[in-house]
Each structure stands twice: as structure tokens, then as C-alpha cells.
Amino acid sequence: MYCGTAYEPPWNDAMKTLRAFAPLLAAALLATTAQPAFSAVPNSKPVAVPVVISVPDAQDVPYPGTIGLNIDASDTDRNVYRITQTFPVEEGASSLILQLPAWLPGNHASRGPINLLGDLHFTANGRELSWTRDPVEVHAFHIDLPEGTTAVTARFVHTSPIQSNEGRITMTREMLNLQWEKMSLYPAGHYVRQIQVKPTVKFPEGWEVFTALDGQSESGNVVTWDRVDYETLVDSPIFAGKYARSWDMGHDIKLDVVADEPELLEIAPENLDTFRKLADEALALFGSKHFDHYNWLLALTDRMGGIGLEHQRSSENQYEPRNFVDWDTMAHDRNVISHELVHSWNGKYRRPAKLWTPDYRQPMQDNLLWMYEGQTQFWGWILAGRSGLQPKDIVLGALANSAGYYSEQPGRSWRSVEDTTHDPIINARRPLPFSSLSRSEDYYSEGMLVWLEADQIIREGTDGKKGLDDFAKAFFGMNDSDWGQLTYEFDDIVSTLNAIHPYDWAGFLDMKMRQPGQPAPVTGIEKAGYRLVWKDEPNPYEAGRIRGGNYVNLAYSLGMSLTSDGTVTSTIWDGPSFNAGIVDGAKIVAVNGTQFSKDAIMDAVSMAETNDDPIELLVKRGDRYLTIPIHYHEGLRYPWLEPAAEGEQPLDRLLEARTGK
Incomplete structure (x- = not known):
């Protein structure tokens, strides 16, 4: 602060001169801006050419x-x-x-x-x-x-x-x-x-x-x-x-198999019999056929691309090459067969009205895929369990994986299940940088959990006399021997459910399928007598997937998954790795000063549970090497389902065979 005579900066004289000339400058500027900037010709402005549909x-x-x-x-x-x-x-x-x-x-x-x-x-x-x-x-x-x-x-x-x-x-x-x-x-x-x-x-x-x-x-x-x-x-x-075999499964259903090598076609009789039981269980569930004959087309291969695609009288399926000969260790890999069989009824015969089109030019509208795929996902797992095609612990593990993921998926706060039905068009199964936030085709597995809840609502309301089995027979099993297609809308689903058990099904489905920000979809599991718990080892289903895929699943601990060489394939939005700045494509080179390996990083996560030290990762991202500490101390976490009480639970009864008793 200056005292005495007011301080005038040295540029004050220049400012006085500018103020004196200000009126003249303003007039000159006004005259300039009144003229076109470049010429008197106006800017070109196109008019849209109408799209001609020819x-x-x-x-x-x-x-x-x-x-x-x-x-x-x-x-x-x-x-x-x-x-x-x-x-x-x-x-x-x-x-x-x-x-x-x-x-x-x-x-x-x-x-x-x-x-x-x-x-x-x-x-x-x-x-x-x-x-x-x-x-x-x-x-x-x-x-x-x-x-x-x-x-x-x-x-x-x-x-x-x-x-x-x-x-x-x-x-x-x-x-x-x-x-x-x-x-x-x-x-x-x-x-x-x-x-x-x-x-x-x-x-x-x-x-x-x-x-x-x-x-x-x-x-x-x-x-x-x-x-x-x-x-x-x-x-x-x-x-x-070149290497092929065919087996009769009964009910005019055949299992037609091709393989990379002839020895891969050898299957034990008792294992082959689970496919026959699957056919039995499907016919018992729906009570009808919408095909005159049916072919499971199955490839045992890692040379031809994988597939699972439904048709009314057949389905295209792929198993890993050794699925038949390594039956027990490959149990996680067999669900596609039961899923695609269910589609003969749900998706091919009964089909959302806006998903049926008269040719392959008219766009499809996918809004009801939570019925088409979600309930098929439900029955695919239930029938696999009832037939023994997949053991009960594998089925429970698959349900646990879905329950665990959707209990912690951040994308559910902003995006509904029904909105994910548009993903086949929006994303076409391309990799996403943060799929836990974006969501993908969650109408499959979250839809499955909603249908499990619907089943338990019916069973509770009818004292166990009815369940979603009754809905399946009424909705998909109608018109036995009809080889055509019968379409439906949302109200048809609701009215059939109400005929089985009166309830606010329109409100239930609207809330669960169409509204984002819903509670974790575990109510059906809890009503069925089980609960979601977390353990420090993968459940049997996830353990099989890890063996087959050779990856490291730390999604529920560090919030990331990696390949066996340490390359990050996904990070959970707002999880520990994400918050530390680790993204897809980064490569973990070392863990706590030791060269990366699956055992090294899993041991580090386990040991951090007993101390306050951060897990220190050396990460290669592009041409940079970064030392990144992650403060996480809750140990390894994997989702499991376990009974909430002693004795047989409703979910146990749901998975029991309906035939051959």
C-alpha cells in the first residue's frame, strides 16, 4: 500500500490518450462491422436431399x-x-x-x-x-x-x-x-x-x-x-x-456331433444318457413339441469358431474339444445345449411380436428379450440341473456368479434390464472399456434371476402347488404339433402369469425389467432358501471357467480380471484398480517386487488382509512403467450360494428331476 499522493502507473498517459480517441474508434468499428466480413455473397446452406427407399x-x-x-x-x-x-x-x-x-x-x-x-x-x-x-x-x-x-x-x-x-x-x-x-x-x-x-x-x-x-x-x-x-x-x-457321430435321444431328437479328432467323440454311456434325460425333462416341462424332429448340432472344436444359436428344429452348439472325454472337469462348458433347446419353444415358436419379421430386411425391436433370452437362461440352467447334464454345484455356481456380479455392478444404477436388450444393435458384442458401468446384454442373466423370483412368488402364493413350470406349459406348450410361430406382447405375459397365480405382475415386471436403480436381484435366491455369500476361492462353475480360460479373476477384490500373463482385460468402475488408475490393456509386470504370476498376485491379495501395507504393482501402460499402490485389505472374494437353513430348500426342489423317478 502506498501513502500520500495517489500512485499513477507509467501507462496512465497512454490510457488518457486512448480515451480521447474512443469516440472516433467506435465510429470506425461500427462502419467496419456494418459490411460483410469477406464479400457480399451469403454463406452456402445446403438443404437435405430426401432419402429415397427403393x-x-x-x-x-x-x-x-x-x-x-x-x-x-x-x-x-x-x-x-x-x-x-x-x-x-x-x-x-x-x-x-x-x-x-x-x-x-x-x-x-x-x-x-x-x-x-x-x-x-x-x-x-x-x-x-x-x-x-x-x-x-x-x-x-x-x-x-x-x-x-x-x-x-x-x-x-x-x-x-x-x-x-x-x-x-x-x-x-x-x-x-x-x-x-x-x-x-x-x-x-x-x-x-x-x-x-x-x-x-x-x-x-x-x-x-x-x-x-x-x-x-x-x-x-x-x-x-x-x-x-x-x-x-x-x-x-x-x-x-470328417469325424462325426449321431445318436438318437428319443422324442424325435438327435445329437449330431462333429469333432477335430475321432477320439474326441468317445463318450461314456452314462454321460450320453444325460442328453436323453435333458430331452425327457424338456418335454415334461413344456408338455408339447413345436417341431416334427429336432437336431442338436454340436461341434467339439477349438478350430472352428464358437457358437450357440437357436432354431425351431435344430440348434448350433460348440463345446471345447475334450468335453466328452474329460467329462467331469468340463462340466461348466455344457449349458449351451440346454439353453438352445429351450429356444425351440421360447424364441422360435413363441416370439415377441416385434422380433418376428416377414423378411430379413425389416428391423427387429428387441425390448422383450428379457423374456426371450432371460427366461430361456433360467430354464437352460434348471433343465441342465434336472437332467444331470450339469451337476447341481455347477448350476448353483452359475447362479452365484450372476447374483454376485449384479449385486456390485455400478451400471444398474442408471440403466434398466430392458434397456440392455438394445445392446445387440448398439454394441454388437464389441469389447467395452468399462462394461460394469456401460452394462451389456444383462437381460440374459439378470433376467434369469428375476424369473427365479417370479417362480418363488408363485410357489409362495400357491403353497407350493404351482410354479414357473406351470407358466411354461401354459405359455410355450400350447398348440402341440404347431410348427409355426405364435407371437406375443407384454400383456400376454402378464395375463398368463395372472392365470397361474393372481399378482401385480405388470408392476413386478415393470419394476424389475424396466426401471433402473433397483436393489440387488437376490430376492429370488433368498425366497428359494439360499443366500449369497463370499469365499476366498472360486465356486465350482467359476473354477471351471478359469481353468478353461486360463485367466485370473480378481473382479470382487482388486476389481479387475487379467490374462495369465498379467494383461488387464477388465476393471470394475470405481473399484480399487480403477481408482488407482489401472485400465484395460495395462500389463501387471511385478507384484510387491516379484515378477507377476497368478499365484503371486493372489498371494498378495490374501496377505494384505492381515496388514495395512498397500499391494504394490509395477504396471506397464504403453511405453511407461508405473509403480501403483492399491490399498485393499479384504482378501480374495468369490460369490457362492449356500442354504440359509438346514434341510431341503425350495431351490433344491426346483432343481429336482421331474422324470424317471
């Missing part, structure tokens, strides 16, 4: 004639499928629109691999035809037809992935999985059930061929089937292989 909507009318479809699937060196199709056309037609299926059943999204279609040519009367791809619907091709055209021949190749980073591998030297919708075109403007196709496929010499298609006949390595509508064709994929 592919017609499907109509429920027959396509004239039968389409010939010939596929050469014998090139196992290059994994290429070569396709020839012949399309009859109406007299006088001047154009034809053909399209590759885009919105694929069971994928719940537009996944048609148009990127794998190559070397496309159309001809008529020996003459090459001109074509253009639709600029809006890029799965569709517009073909100009010369006068007098009666048929168009399409030739192209499906360049099947050779490496997994190119997509799912569907052909190896030992087996293939032919999915018709990925390597055939169909005409626009018709319900696919109104399009008739005559399919023929050439396979490698000596391979056995499995499919639900009817009328199979063979001439050498060329196989043909009866004429079939395109909807049924797409719903009837093929497994074929």
Missing part, C-alpha cells in the same frame, strides 16, 4: 417359381464357399432386386456379413447383366433385365474368415458350419415363407452331413434336399465333418 416392403404373396441354390463347400484350403443361384422372373419384368439377409434371426441385430460377399455376377441368357448396389440399403442389389428374360443366374463367393480377427471361422480341414443366410440372396418384396428354394451342396469327400432339412439325398459328395421355403431353409443350418 427396396419394396415384403408382401405375403408367393414368389413365382423355385429358386435353385447350389453351394460348393469343398474348398477347405481357402475356406471359400462358391455359390450359384437361379431366380425365375415373371414375363415382362424389367428389373429384379436381390438382397443378402441383413437382420438375422437369433442375432437380434443387423449382422448379415455383406462384407464377405465377393466376385458377384448376374447373367441372363448367357449375357452379363448390369447391377447397382442400393445406396441406402447396401445389402440389396438392383439388376436391369433385358427384354425376354425368364431367369437370372447369380454367381458369387462367400469369403469365409480364415483368422478369428476376420470374423467367426466356419470352415476347417475337419468340419464346417454352413449358414444359408450368409451365403444366399433372396428376392425383395415377398415374405420369406413365400419364397421356394431347392438347395444343393457339394462337400469334401467322405464327410458326414447333419441338418434338420427334409428329403436329404446324396450322390457322391453332392447332397440335395426337398424344395423348402426360404424361412425354413435359413432356420436349418448344416454341420458337416
Whole structure:
């Protein structure tokens, strides 16, 4: 602070001069801003060009004639499928629109691999035809037809992935999985059930061929089937292989298996019998069949890509190669078979109205996948337990994994189960940086836990006389021998539940499925006489997954999972590792000064429970090495289910076999 005469800074004279000229400067600026900045020409402003839809909507009318479809699937060196199709056309037609299926059943999204279609040519009367791809619907091709055209021949190749980073591998030297919708075109403007196709496929010499298609006949390595509508064709994929066996499971159900090596097909009779019991239990549950025959298509492989995909008369399934021969240690890996079988009733016969579409062009609306997939997930595990396909401790472990995860998943605070039904479209199963916050397809397993609660509400309200079994028989088992599809809406689910046991089912399902921020979904487990507890070792289901995947699960302790070499594959949002700055892709190099190993990091977590020292990690992130302390002292944690009291509990009774007593 200065005393006496007021202090004037040395720039004060300059400021006085500027103030004197201020009016003149303002006038000059006003004159300048009144003129255009660059020129008198106004800025360009585009107007949107209307989107022209030039592919017609499907109509429920027959396509004239039968389409010939010939596929050469014998090139196992290059994994290429070569396709020839012949399309009859109406007299006088001047154009034809053909399209590759885009919105694929069971994928719940537009996944048609148009990127794998190559070397496309159309001809008529020996003459090459001109074509253009639709600029809006890029799965569709517009073909100009010369006068007098009666048929168009399409030739192209499906360049099947050779490496997994190119997509799912569907052909190896030992087996293939032919999915018709990925390597055939169909005409626009018709319900696919109104399009008739005559399919023929050439396979490698000596391979056995499995499919639900009817009328199979063979001439050498060329196989043909009866004429079939395109909807049924797409719903009837093929497994074929050099090493193959088939077993009759009863109820017109077959287990058709291909394997990487012949010895992998050896299965003990008592283990094979669990598949027969699964068929028995499924038919006892639903009380009907919506198929005339059914084929479990199963690949024992780590060479062809994994799959679990439902169809009304078959399903595509993959087990790890040694599942049959290492039966006990691979028990965690068998649920896909029971899950996909349930889909014959739930998802294929009974289907959400907005998930059924007349062709593979109309977008699907996934809102009710918590019914389609969530209740299938429930019955898949229950039937696996009832049949013995998977031991009871494995089933309990799977339920515990889901209960544990959703008890601590931060994403449940902002995102509902129903909102996750849009994930097949939003995310298409791509890796997420923080999936615990974003959520993914949680309608499967959280949906399963909600349906367990629904089962227990019914059992409590009826003194054990009824349960979700009764709902399944009433909702999915209706119209025995109906091979079609019967759609439903939310209100149909509610009304059937109320017919089994009156309750506020609309409010229950709205709260549990449509509202975020709900309490942990463990009420069904508790009502069923069990409770979620935490132990310092993985439950049997998770232990099997860890053995098979060779990873380190520290999700419920340090809040991360790692590969066997220490690479972080996921971190829990707001967990200890996340808060310390560890993210996906980082690599743990050392633990408390010792080179990383699975045992080293698990021992460090266990020892930290008895002291106050941080767990010190040396972490490589990009080209940087960071020493990161993590203050965590609660030991190893893994979810388990255990009975809340002595004696048999409701969940025990739910898992008891219903047949063969």
C-alpha cells in the first residue's frame, strides 16, 4: 500500500490518450462491422436431399417359381464357399432386386456379413447383366433385365474368415458350419415363407452331413434336399465333418456331433444318457413339441469358431474339444445345449411380436428379450440341473456368479434390464472399456434371476402347488404339433402369469425389467432358501471357467480380471484398480517386487488382509512403467450360494428331476 499522493502507473498517459480517441474508434468499428466480413455473397446452406427407399416392403404373396441354390463347400484350403443361384422372373419384368439377409434371426441385430460377399455376377441368357448396389440399403442389389428374360443366374463367393480377427471361422480341414443366410440372396418384396428354394451342396469327400432339412439325398459328395421355403431353409443350418457321430435321444431328437479328432467323440454311456434325460425333462416341462424332429448340432472344436444359436428344429452348439472325454472337469462348458433347446419353444415358436419379421430386411425391436433370452437362461440352467447334464454345484455356481456380479455392478444404477436388450444393435458384442458401468446384454442373466423370483412368488402364493413350470406349459406348450410361430406382447405375459397365480405382475415386471436403480436381484435366491455369500476361492462353475480360460479373476477384490500373463482385460468402475488408475490393456509386470504370476498376485491379495501395507504393482501402460499402490485389505472374494437353513430348500426342489423317478 502506498501513502500520500495517489500512485499513477507509467501507462496512465497512454490510457488518457486512448480515451480521447474512443469516440472516433467506435465510429470506425461500427462502419467496419456494418459490411460483410469477406464479400457480399451469403454463406452456402445446403438443404437435405430426401432419402429415397427403393427396396419394396415384403408382401405375403408367393414368389413365382423355385429358386435353385447350389453351394460348393469343398474348398477347405481357402475356406471359400462358391455359390450359384437361379431366380425365375415373371414375363415382362424389367428389373429384379436381390438382397443378402441383413437382420438375422437369433442375432437380434443387423449382422448379415455383406462384407464377405465377393466376385458377384448376374447373367441372363448367357449375357452379363448390369447391377447397382442400393445406396441406402447396401445389402440389396438392383439388376436391369433385358427384354425376354425368364431367369437370372447369380454367381458369387462367400469369403469365409480364415483368422478369428476376420470374423467367426466356419470352415476347417475337419468340419464346417454352413449358414444359408450368409451365403444366399433372396428376392425383395415377398415374405420369406413365400419364397421356394431347392438347395444343393457339394462337400469334401467322405464327410458326414447333419441338418434338420427334409428329403436329404446324396450322390457322391453332392447332397440335395426337398424344395423348402426360404424361412425354413435359413432356420436349418448344416454341420458337416470328417469325424462325426449321431445318436438318437428319443422324442424325435438327435445329437449330431462333429469333432477335430475321432477320439474326441468317445463318450461314456452314462454321460450320453444325460442328453436323453435333458430331452425327457424338456418335454415334461413344456408338455408339447413345436417341431416334427429336432437336431442338436454340436461341434467339439477349438478350430472352428464358437457358437450357440437357436432354431425351431435344430440348434448350433460348440463345446471345447475334450468335453466328452474329460467329462467331469468340463462340466461348466455344457449349458449351451440346454439353453438352445429351450429356444425351440421360447424364441422360435413363441416370439415377441416385434422380433418376428416377414423378411430379413425389416428391423427387429428387441425390448422383450428379457423374456426371450432371460427366461430361456433360467430354464437352460434348471433343465441342465434336472437332467444331470450339469451337476447341481455347477448350476448353483452359475447362479452365484450372476447374483454376485449384479449385486456390485455400478451400471444398474442408471440403466434398466430392458434397456440392455438394445445392446445387440448398439454394441454388437464389441469389447467395452468399462462394461460394469456401460452394462451389456444383462437381460440374459439378470433376467434369469428375476424369473427365479417370479417362480418363488408363485410357489409362495400357491403353497407350493404351482410354479414357473406351470407358466411354461401354459405359455410355450400350447398348440402341440404347431410348427409355426405364435407371437406375443407384454400383456400376454402378464395375463398368463395372472392365470397361474393372481399378482401385480405388470408392476413386478415393470419394476424389475424396466426401471433402473433397483436393489440387488437376490430376492429370488433368498425366497428359494439360499443366500449369497463370499469365499476366498472360486465356486465350482467359476473354477471351471478359469481353468478353461486360463485367466485370473480378481473382479470382487482388486476389481479387475487379467490374462495369465498379467494383461488387464477388465476393471470394475470405481473399484480399487480403477481408482488407482489401472485400465484395460495395462500389463501387471511385478507384484510387491516379484515378477507377476497368478499365484503371486493372489498371494498378495490374501496377505494384505492381515496388514495395512498397500499391494504394490509395477504396471506397464504403453511405453511407461508405473509403480501403483492399491490399498485393499479384504482378501480374495468369490460369490457362492449356500442354504440359509438346514434341510431341503425350495431351490433344491426346483432343481429336482421331474422324470424317471
